[in-house]
Amino acid sequence: xxxxxxxxxxxxxxxxxxxxxxxxxxxxxxxxxxxxxxxxxxxxxxxxxxxxxxxxxxxxxxxxxxxxxxxxxxxxxxxxxxxxxxxxxxxxxxxxxxxxxxxxxxxxxxxxxxxxxxxxxxxxxxxxxxxxxxxxxxxxxxxxxxxxxxxxxxxxxxxxxxxxxxxxxxxxxxxxxxxx
Numbered sequence: 328x329x330x331x332x333x334x335x336x337x338x339x340x341x342x343x344x345x346x347x348x349x350x351x352x353x354x355x356x357x358x359x360x361x362x363x364x365x366x367x368x369x370x371x372x373x374x375x376x377x378x379x380x381x382x383x384x385x386x387x388x389x390x391x392x393x394x395x396x397x398x399x400x401x402x403x404x405x406x407x408x409x410x411x412x413x414x415x416x417x418x419x420x421x422x423x424x425x426x427x428x429x430x431x432x433x434x435x436x437x438x439x440x441x442x443x444x445x446x447x448x449x450x451x452x453x454x455x456x457x458x459x460x461x462x463x464x465x466x467x468x469x470x471x472x473x474x475x476x477x478x479x480x481x482x483x484x485x486x487x488x489x490x491x492x493x494x495x496x497x498x499x500x501x502x503x504x505x506x507x
Contacts, residue, residue, distance in 0.1 A: 345372035353379055358401050371395050380404040389413040389439070393420040396428075405429045407436065414438035414449060416460035422449055 344350035348363035358379030363372060368386040376398045388410040396402075405428060412418060418438075425433035436449040444456055 343375035345374065347372055364406070374399060376400065378402055382406045383410070385409040387411060390417045391421045396424055402428060405432050407432055411439035412436060412449065413440045414444045414447070414452060414457065415441060416457050418449065419457055
């Protein structure tokens, strides 16, 4: 147990700090202040769970993968504005996460793309406006439908051939028996 405790004390906040960011400890057990602003980031870096303040403003972020921010339970402040957000259905995770964590930060987010929602605040977008990816779904469903249809047809043809082969083999066996 002593070894584990000594390991905990040797872990410095800098070790957990994303390489593209600036990190400051907010004191013993208080967490980290992580500044990743103005770094031309195109994706959210892996963040330590003890992040208290997170600054990601003025980057090149277009979306946040679902679940990417779920581990930040001790977060108290987040700034994520001034990014070219792509407000299609994939932005829904960020919108819902910010509604729970920081309504003030959500208020500052404006969409860059697609064109119909350009410069609109993310918090004002409805499900219909965010459902721009919906057209991808039927194509995927159709792909699965045709694949399944082909598999079913293949199985039916195989069964018919097997039944026909069995019937033919019985006739052959009968003919052989009769000839003897």
